Amino acid sequence: MTRFRRRRDRIRRTVAIAWWTCCLVLSCVFLFPLAMVAMTVVKTPAEAVASPPTYLPRQLSFDNFKELWQAGLGMDTYLGNSIKVSLLTVVMTVILATLAGYGLAKLPFKGSNAVFMALLAPMMVPVQVLLTPLYLVLLRLHLSNSLVGLACVYTMSQIPLGVFVMRNAFASIPNEIEEAAWIDGCSLVRAAQSVSLRLATPGLATVALFAFFTSWNEFLAALILLNSDDHYTVPVLLQNLITGRFGTIDWGMLQVGVLVTSLPCIIVFLILQRYYVEGLLAGSVKS
Amino acid sequence: MARRRRLVGLALTLPAVVFVGVFFFAPLVTMGWMSLHDWPLVGRTKWVGLGNYKDLVTDSSFLHSLGLSLLFVLVATPLSVLLGLALAVLVQKNRTGAGVFRSVFFLPMVIGFAAAAYIWLWLLNPDVGHVNQILGDLGLMDKPILWLAHTGTALVAAVSLFVWKNVGFSMLLLMGGLQSIPDEIREAAAIDGAGRMRTFGSITLPMMRRTIALVLVFSTVGSVLVFEPFYILTRGGPGNSTTGVVQWVFSTSFFNFDLGYGAAASLVLLALLVFFSAFQLRAMRDES
Incomplete structure (x- = not known):
């Protein structure tokens, strides 16, 4: 009996070692590109373009950061643009999705199901396909080459998921809770605010998170809908860093740019990944 | 009171409806209208009926681009689903460390496609990139590979980028599918004498077919629409x-x-995507 148990333990340990080895090796592969970026940004600009490249920096330097900060009109302009577009997208998406989600879940009207389906429709048509006519619509609204116009396009693309998540969030709160608040003397608005909205906060976080990731990272729409240097967002700026100088690319500076665009997403993801994963599942499986 | 509540509901929903109307339905209708015209950026538009569509069918550059996208789908989607399934099997159980590895495999998903493409552009550069360096150090390469200068290797580069970025998403959905199968079913199969591989092949996989279909659809749509890898890596x-x-x-x-002409091509692309999405909807309707 003990021999049998010892054998079972040995098998179990072998399996565990194999599992850890497998996962660790795969993690190295997945993290390798990011680790290399992290190594390169702190090299001197000369070392960053050395051929063959060095694995570890020989000398620490923040000159790449300084260079990027002075690129074009200055990094603060482009970062500012990205922050403005993202903030505007998040705020508009959260407001529109919360209002519509509440209306559809708690105060249904004639045809509200059809309206719900119509609000989900943009999910079926990716923004990439619509860019040509969107360009003309924005032109007519005097929103072409504007950060507000771009934020409107991103908001439109986020409304389906936003309304879907918020409607479900409000629908899962029993009506009795709000009604109890009315009886206690709250007005309709106060009741909605203090009771339902608080309970729907996780949904709200999911919606805001998705709006942020999309608007911060998006490239093609920004490339097409913005056409003056002072309006570029960070992903478009990176494109210009490559094409701006004939043939030579300042690799160190470019990697700093990559770091600046990805780091906020990585940090936000690591802190709020629960909401992110929930949103992904809501946007795909459950819809 | 009931009437007022309905009106309030309508009023709350209206802003989102107007927004989607202006920035989604209006462009969609405009696109259909445009596709029937000769429509320069500036200057007069001219009605051409279905002329644009007729031209598309015989336009070799359009057909080539469609062919390339389909080729990309045929390579990238199976890879992304199979690797996603392998990762899902690896991290599905809640053992020590599994959560961390899940986050690691999923992490590339949150980085922008453009940023990821710049990383690839740099890693694959024959002078300053680490990929050739590693291949050289391991003695796997005699002379530098110009990854992005040849169609075949450029495709390999774009596929690897897509898989790196998206496999975590496939993993996540497939993991959900795996976890939703009750342990009892697998245990019953084990008691009946089925081995692990046998149980996986004839019980787990068939029970997950809807999740797998769903992941296939997502991966397909995602890879048809892929833009940044090729645009940034090779400029086409x-x-x-x-x-x-x-x-x-x-x-x-x-x-x-x-x-x-561009609008007509977009509509053709859209028709393809709706075809896939309808497939997706059907798979999901079966479930409920």
């Missing part, structure tokens, strides 16, 4: 050999200023 070259369909529409509309 050498020649036009790596110009995908989204990039073709982009350059037709905004470099050749042939907006009507």
Whole structure:
């Protein structure tokens, strides 16, 4: 009996070692590109373009950061643009999705199901396909080459998921809770605010998170809908860093740019990944 | 009171409806209208009926871009689903460390496609990139590989980028599918004498077929629409050999200023995507 148990333990340990080895090796592969970026940004600009490249920096330097900060009109302009577009997208998406989600879940009207389906429709048509006519619509609204116009396009693309998540969030709160608040003397608005909205906060976080990731990272729409240097967002700026100088690319500076665009997403993801994963599942499986 | 409540509901929903109307339905209708015209960026538009569509069918550059996108789908989607399944099996159980590995495999998903493409552009550069360096150090390469200068290796580069970025998403959905199968079913199979591989092949996989179909659809749509890998890595070259369909529409509309023609191509692409989405909807309706 003990021999049998010892054998079972040995098998179990072998399996565990194999599992850890497998996962660790795969993690190295997945993290390798990011680790290399992290190594390169702190090299001197000369070392960053050395051929063959060095694995570890020989000398620490923040000159790449300084260079990027002075690129074009200055990094603060482009970062500012990205922050403005993202903030505007998040705020508009959260407001529109919360209002519509509440209306559809708690105060249904004639045809509200059809309206719900119509609000989900943009999910079926990716923004990439619509860019040509969107360009003309924005032109007519005097929103072409504007950060507000771009934020409107991103908001439109986020409304389906936003309304879907918020409607479900409000629908899962029993009506009795709000009604109890009315009886206690709250007005309709106060009741909605203090009771339902608080309970729907996780949904709200999911919606805001998705709006942020999309608007911060998006490239093609920004490339097409913005056409003056002072309006570029960070992903478009990176494109210009490559094409701006004939043939030579300042690799160190470019990697700093990559770091600046990805780091906020990585940090936000690591802190709020629960909401992110929930949103992904809501946007795909459950819809 | 009931009437007022309905009106309030309508009023709350209205802003979102107006927004989607202006920025989604209006462009969608405009696109249909444009596709029936010869529509330059500036100057007069001219009605051409179905002329744009007729031209598309015989336009070799369009058909080539469509072919490239389909080729990309055929390579990238199976890889992304199979690797996603392998990762899902690896991290599905809640053992020590599994959560961390899940986050690691999922992490590339949150980085922008453009940023990821710049990383690839740099890693694959024959002078300063680490990929050739590693291959050289391991003695696997005699002379530098110009990854992005040849159609075949450029495709390998774009596929690896797509898989790196998206496999975590496949993993996540498939993991959900795996976890939703009750342990009892697998245990019952084990008691009946089925081995692990046998149980996986004839019980687990068939029970997950809807999740797998769903992941296939997502991966397919995602890879048809892929733009940044090719645009940033190769600019569509050498020649036009790596110009995908989204990039073709982009350059037709905004470099050749042939907006009507671009709109017609977009609608063809949209029809393809709706076809896939309908498939997706059907798979999900079966479930409920």
